[in-house]
Amino acid sequence: MERRLAAVLAADMVGYSRLMEFDEPGTLARLRTHRIELIDPSIEKNRGTIIKTTGDGMLVEFPSACDAVACAVEVQNRMFRRNSDVPLDQRIQFRIGINLGDIVFQDGDIFGSGVNVAARLEQKADAGDVLISGAVHDQVSSLMDLQFHDLGDLSLKNLAQAVRTYRVALDTPVGGEPVPADEVGATKVVKPSIAVLPFENMSGDPEQEFFVDGLTEDLLTELSRRHELFVISRNSSFVYKGQAVNVRDVADKLGVQYIVEGSVRKAGNRLRVTVQLIDSQNDAHVWAEKYDRDLDDIFNIQDEVTAAVVATLPGRIEASQQEGLKRKKPSNFAAYECVLAAKVLHHRSTRQDNVEATKLIDRAIELDPDYAHAHAWSGCIRGQAWGYGWCHDRDEMLKLCEAAILKAASLDDNDSDVHRLMAAVEILRGNLARARYHQERALSLNPNYDLVVVQMGELLTWSGRPEEGAEWIQKAMRLNPHFPVRFWSHLGKARFANRDYAQAVDDFAHLPAMDITQHAFVAACHGWLGNEVAARQHVTAIFETDPKFALDDLVVTLHYGRDADLQHLLDGLKKAGLS
Template identity: 80%
Template sequence: MDRRLAAILAADMVGYSRLMETDEQGTLARLRTHRIELIDPSIEKNRGNIIKTTGDGMLVEFPSASDAVACAVEVQNRMYRRNADVPKDQRIQFRIGINLDEIIFEDGDIFGSGVNVAARLEQSADAGEVLISGAVHDQVTSRLDLEFHDLGSLSLKNLSQPVQAFRVALDAPVETVGDSATPDGSTRVVKPTIAVLPFENMSGDPEQEFFVDGLTEDLLTELSRRHELFVISRNSSFVYKGQAVNLREVGETLGAQFIVEGSVRKAGNRLRVTVQLIDSQNDAHIWAERYDRDLDDIFAIQDEVTSAVVATLPGRIEASQQEGLTRKTPSSFAAYECVLAAKVLHHRSTREDNVEATKLIDRAIEMDPDYAHAHAWSGCIRGQAWGYGWCDDPEDMLAQCEAAIHKAASLDDNDADVHRLMAAVAILRNKLARARYHQERALSLNPNYDLVVVQMGELLTWSGRPKEGAEWIEKAMRLNPHHPARFWSHLGRARFAAKQYEQAIDDFAHLPMLDAVQNAYLAACHGWLGNAEEAKKHADAVHSAQPDFKIDNVVPTLHYAEDADLQHFVQGMKKAGLS
């Protein structure tokens, strides 16, 4: 028999049978998601080896007690955050026990009293807890920055001797998690607060009231998906239903700087929905839009208008706040405002702006280390530097990008931005199947987020489905009419891959400036069309922007799943005279 000292982690899911009886398919899908995104990666990161799994639990061996405890703490803390938006009776929660002892290893399984102790500690733990034996505590108490509560000697089932046990102090349960407060009572991250007032039924038709209220509630629900916003609850905003209000007073009462209000009017078989966004502090109109639709399918109209509004509003809020930032000195920036300014610089897509964006995003994280959105955008900005070659050590920059995004995921697993960026990193690593998983998770979290939708188009283009990719990119443009100019570049690449060269040329023409790779795509378009003069012009522009341009240097930055798609671009560049 092979005997060796090992740390054993036993875990199971609390209330598994009850959840399976209520929703078998949904429970299995959610459990699989937690395994793929959180549990298995944490085990791998901490050098764990899964010995066996059951429907509701697992047994894992670690080379050290510190690795086992670090894994357990990460899983439980992140599960607290994942459950923040889940009703109590639907939450997936785990209990974990850890022991350190000499274990028998045989035929891929493990045996011995040390395994039994871990299993019994797990059964004694409450939902969301980690219990460790005294042997584990002796090893980790001086190595890990954690607190432990001494539970004394526990008499465990089927064990003749009591076991000294400790409970690991974890993050506060989700019921008590709130904004991080500073000594003066303020919060470190002050997100823009928005209230959606009940829309007014201007039709004189009481039967339209259900549509009007439904539209308002849908807007509230969808805006709440945006983790960079704080949305006032329905119960608070619906107090004002049917009232003539002073928006400045409403803003002060609800603590909302931004207010959405609107109206619905029916005339014959036409429905008109008007929406406006107002800054309550100065009573200024930031944005207004009118939606006229044929009254064929009332629910389709509700979905369409909701999608359009929630895709546009966050960008308009950011734009209005960006104007305010220009009047502030950098020393007065709060963490959120640093992120906001960094986003502006990022979207300009120049090396100099990327450097400044990196400084600002690092400053935001320094102000608030637990600000998940800042970590996510740190990864995005560093990913841009890697993608454009604006760094001396590409591998180190990509590692920084991945570390920032994983940190964001550890702080907030339910942020669409986090999964969008995890998908982007997977694309950079040419792991397109993994990218598809995170991309679909991001879409499920926020299907109306233009940056998520456009990236779906990019992923489909890389995956050999450019016509579908172009449709997704065009959808993103419709969702947000104020989209970044780079969307046109994504559309041009998709159209090129689909061999729609004329359309691709038109798409690239919308860009205010062209970089070397964009000019290379245009050169390839003209190369395939046989436009020698235009092809040469863009090939010359490539060398003007990047004198040492080589096709062999561009190929590693491309992520085509099909070699035929890659060769299509390479041959197009060669036809244009590039080498």
């Protein structure tokens, strides 16, 4: 038996039995996700040790009160953000109690009045609360930048003496609904705002009404997954159902820049869906498309059209915004505009463009430190610099990349870009299994996002499944007809790994210019094909780009999960005269 001073955190999930009765598999899956992504990493980061868990709670020991409170605050604040778009009766919420006292440690468990006080404080807490004892408050009040509400001396169950108790003030209203934007003032991030008006049923068939409304609602739901857009809710846009409207008037009333409108017409066994995107500021048609389909399975048509529109619209909006940026000076950029311009430079994949993208993304974060999407892209841009070796200190650059992505995750766990980039970091570390987890989370958050889809292809290629990888990359190209040119490089690498050398050479040929890595893959293709002259040309190009090039510089940027796949590339380079 060992006795020592320690901080004890007791946590419990609110309404566990009700949620399990309502949806047992879903509740368990979501709870497991929160544990893997948020709770356990926060405990580890703050030096905590999980003593025991129950189905709906846990007991954790920390070496200091500050560590325990930091962990609790991070978990509760991030859980509030995770729950922001979840119906109130389906939210997973926790209550937490923390005490500092003399604890008995025995056989992997902890005992004593210090533990009991933490457990009783947790029972007194409301959903989303963190309650701490006076002993904890005495330790942390002068050391942590937090506010505390004095609840006085509380009588706790089965404890003879009342306990001085404080509630930690968190970033958001405890256990409540998200605060409406008009109540918290103007945001620093001016995202493109968009409203989807109810599509018009032109079929003369009232039975098609359910399809038309379903298509509109699906578009709203899927567009809302894109965290770089501000999408007006269904309740606001459906006010205009069945009305002849003036687009500019509607945009003014809803406070949006872009309007999506469309129509559905049925003729025999054919269905035509027309969609158009209008910029209300200049009454210009930014984009329009028609989708003609056989009426065999109306629900599949609905899914297909929704996926196509949602994949294309954000790109068209970005293109429209970029035209506006050309007319502005960088000093006038708002945070969103800085991110947008940084993305454009990032996709060019050159060293100088990466430097400029870094400056812009840092400016965005300076303008709005809480802009999760900016932190996510800061990690992406710095990850590109790491991957291509465009930095003096690769270890330091990787640390900056990881720190940016973790910051983004702490601000918004429901952004598909965040999980896409967390997967990318795990790929850089060579942890492909962990990368697959975050990659699938990104896909579940936004299955029509071309950057998420193309990275699934990359991951499969690194994992030894290049044929599937090529299929995912081609899917990304179909989703976004204006895809970044680097997609061809990903496809070429997948085709090379699949021993489809001639097709890989054709894929790389779509690049306007090739870097050292791409020259190496093309040289290896020609090496395996026996094209000695072409192979030598690309080897020469490598050394013209970097006279000090060494094969190890290339290998460190590759992430093959199987030694045989790496050896396959090295053998091809040897045949090309590079070893």
